[in-house]
Structure formats: C-alpha cells, structure tokens
Amino acid sequence: MSDTETDLRKWRLPRGRHGLPRELVTRSQRERLLASVVRVTAAKGYEATTVADILEEAGVGRESFYELFEDKRDCMLAAHRILIEDLEARVRDAYAEPGEWPGRLEAAMDATLGWFAADPTTSRFTLVELGAVDTVFRSRVRSIFESFVEIVDGGLADGGPKPELHGATRLAVAAIMTTVYEQVVLGRAAELPTLRGDLSFELLVPYIGEEAATERRRRLAG
Amino acid sequence: MQKQSSSEKGFSGALALSVPTDVGEASQRQRIIDAMIASCAEKSYRGTTITDIVGRARISRTTFYKRFEDKRACFDAAVTYCIELMEETARNAHSPGDPPAEAVRKATVAILESMAKRPAVAQLLCADATAVDPQVVERYRSAVLPALARLWKAAGEPRRSQLDPRLAFSRAQLLILNQVVADESDRLPELLPEIAYLAVAPFAGHAAALEQAHLAGGGVPG
Numbered sequence: 001m002s003d004t005e006t007d008l009r010k011w012r013l014p015r016g017r018h019g020l021p022r023e024l025v026t027r028s029q030r031e032r033l034l035a036s037v038v039r040v041t042a043a044k045g046y047e048a049t050t051v052a053d054i055l056e057e058a059g060v061g062r063e064s065f066y067e068l069f070e071d072k073r074d075c076m077l078a079a080h081r082i083l084i085e086d087l088e089a090r091v092r093d094a095y096a097e098p099g100e101w102p103g104r105l106e107a108a109m110d111a112t113l114g115w116f117a118a119d120p121t122t123s124r125f126t127l128v129e130l131g132a133v134d135t136v137f138r139s140r141v142r143s144i145f146e147s148f149v150e151i152v153d154g155g156l157a158d159g160g161p162k163p164e165l166h167g168a169t170r171l172a173v174a175a176i177m178t179t180v181y182e183q184v185v186l187g188r189a190a191e192l193p194t195l196r197g198d199l200s201f202e203l204l205v206p207y208i209g210e211e212a213a214t215e216r217r218r219r220l221a222g
Numbered sequence: 223m224q225k226q227s228s229s230e231k232g233f234s235g236a237l238a239l240s241v242p243t244d245v246g247e248a249s250q251r252q253r254i255i256d257a258m259i260a261s262c263a264e265k266s267y268r269g270t271t272i273t274d275i276v277g278r279a280r281i282s283r284t285t286f287y288k289r290f291e292d293k294r295a296c297f298d299a300a301v302t303y304c305i306e307l308m309e310e311t312a313r314n315a316h317s318p319g320d321p322p323a324e325a326v327r328k329a330t331v332a333i334l335e336s337m338a339k340r341p342a343v344a345q346l347l348c349a350d351a352t353a354v355d356p357q358v359v360e361r362y363r364s365a366v367l368p369a370l371a372r373l374w375k376a377a378g379e380p381r382r383s384q385l386d387p388r389l390a391f392s393r394a395q396l397l398i399l400n401q402v403v404a405d406e407s408d409r410l411p412e413l414l415p416e417i418a419y420l421a422v423a424p425f426a427g428h429a430a431a432l433e434q435a436h437l438a439g440g441g442v443p444g
Binding site: 047209 | 266268345352389
C-alpha cells in the first residue's frame, strides 16, 4: 500500500471499549464498520455478504450496527460515498497544482489512476460491487461522472484551450472512467498507471487535435 | 425443472396441430425477451427474478424454462435481440453510396433516435450488459468495430487515427447510459455530436470526426 491510502483504509482501530467518550466510541465503531464492509464485500461479493460478516470483521455488536445503519445496503452506500469524496478531493488537488493546462489534466488523470491502482480491494468495492446494489449503481455512476466533468470544466476555463469539440470534457471523463472500470473488473487495477501515455493522448485529442496531442506524447516520452 | 425434449411429444403433439406452433412460439419467446428488457430497465438484471419475467410476459414458469435454460440465458437472448435491432436500424439509415463517415453519422443518428424511443433497450446494452458480464459487451463490441473498419477499407480510405476504437465504443456507452439513467432518454439526440465524433474519429481522424459532429449537431434544436 502506498501513501495514497484513504482514510477508510486506516480505519483499523483497537477493538473493544477503551474508556473514550461515547460519541467517540460510536464514531470509531462507525468507522470500523465502514472499513469492514469494504473489505468483506470486496472479498465475498455484495450478495453473499451478511451483516454478521461485517460485524465479525469490525468487532462491533449487532445492536450498535443497527443504531448506525439501516441495513447492509445503507452501510455499503455510506462507505462508498466516503471513498468517492476522497477520490474527488485528490483529483481536485492534483488538478489545482500550478502549471500549463494539459499537464494539470494529466495530473488529475494520474491521481485517478493512482487511487484505483493503490488498493485492489477498495477499487473492486468502489466499482464492481456497487453494480450489485440494485439500480443505485446507475445513478451513482452518473453523479460521479457529472462531478468530474464539473471539476475538469472548471479548470479548463482557467487557462485551458478552447476545446475543438464542444463535449471534449465529457469524452475525457468517459475515457478515464471506462478505462478504470475495465481494468478493475479484469483484476488489472495495479497496471492502470502504465496506461497513462495512451490515455493522455485520448483525453487531449478532442481538445487540441491529433497533431498537437501526438506532439505532446512525443515530448513526454522523450 | 424438467425440460421436454422435442421427441417426447406425447398427447400434446396432437394438440400442436391445431395451433400455428412456430408463430405462437416465436411471439411467446419475444414476449419473454421484452419482459426481460423491461424488468432490467426498472430493477436492473440483478434485481430481476424469474417471477418478474413470467408475470410481465403472462406465462407460466414451466413455459419460461421450456424456452430458456435460466435467467442468464434469457438475458443473453435479450442482448442479442437488442443488438440485432440496432444493427437493423443502422443498416436502414444509410444508402450504399454514402461515404463511410456520412454513413456512420447517419447510423449514429438513427440509433440514438431509436434508443430515445425505447430507453429500456439502451439501458440493457449500456448498463446491464456491462454489469452482468464484460464478456457480453466484448462480444458485441468485437462484432461492431470490425464492421465499422470495413466501411473505410471498402471505400479505399486508409485509417487516419491513433485513437482506440474500443475505448471510443466504451465512452459512447457510458455517455448514453448517463443520459438514460437521468430519465432524460428523450434528450439522447443531444449526444449526437459527441457520439458521432466517437464513431468516426478512431477511423477517419479528428478533423473528419469534428465535421461529422458538427453535421450531426445541426439536427438538434436549440
């Protein structure tokens, strides 16, 4: 594991009561449960995972679970929301670094590829197991998509080129999301960063055309 | 569930004489497929049960299992049906003399318009097929892309792009899915410039794709 560990991955707190204020114990119980649902679901699959599995992995009692979450689905969606917020924050930070715009777009892309490559368990949970949670999969995918489009378009207005294709950003975000999804499904998340050269080319062409994107790829490789 | 082999006609063989069997069977099979498509749109594949399908198709479970081995076999048949529907739509959309880029643009327009009228088909192809088994998508993608490449080859035009057709295909799927999920399938034609660009760019290059995107967008009011 690398320094791109998310908070969720660090949520392995000492088990049992430790004389902490009740509010803090509840908070840590919640965090333990969220970390647990990620690990268990990624390993067993969403459908096969039971609340008992989540409790055992977390070392938390059933009663506490139901004080915090309605059910397995609720717990899973809460963990998912936190992971996506973490990913979005990292992408925003990378994209906000100073420099010329294509480099910033590539930094945002690298942050995404790195996040999914860092930990196969979390990636599997975030993308694959979400598909098992009824139609919420579709609306989550859409809202993640829209928020990334908003991030990229925001930075584009700030020193980026005028895109040659009007929907260039939507194509760019779609390229990253589908590439990440396919590699994670195939169990090849760790290889994501090796795709950065080709993917950067794919992202840039609709904005600046094939010649300029090829030139940039040549410069990056050289 | 026992499946009846075709040699075990027994007394029902006599009954079959009075019914136009193949017509009846074909329409029954189609009813089951339509029920699968509708149920997936509403509850996703994973949320769909055999009970949902037989309820919608107004048939018995026994009849279902006579036509399909299981839920997955029925789903695969539904995907095949949707692909054939889109192929037919694409074929009818252009004339034999059209230059490849124009033919592809016209096919794109026709497919999006047809999906706008029947969003459940779009959901099945773009959401469920991906979530159920990436192999399903791979199967139809590996049929569609060579067909597109042949259009340019037949016209004697060399490939003018380093963009990846497979990635373009996945991007288009995601864009369509997002529009359908937002319950905005009637606005699918708004994606025309982007989808036309994706369909043309990997073969004829950025400049030709921009031109087709512009032409495709011309048909959208506002």
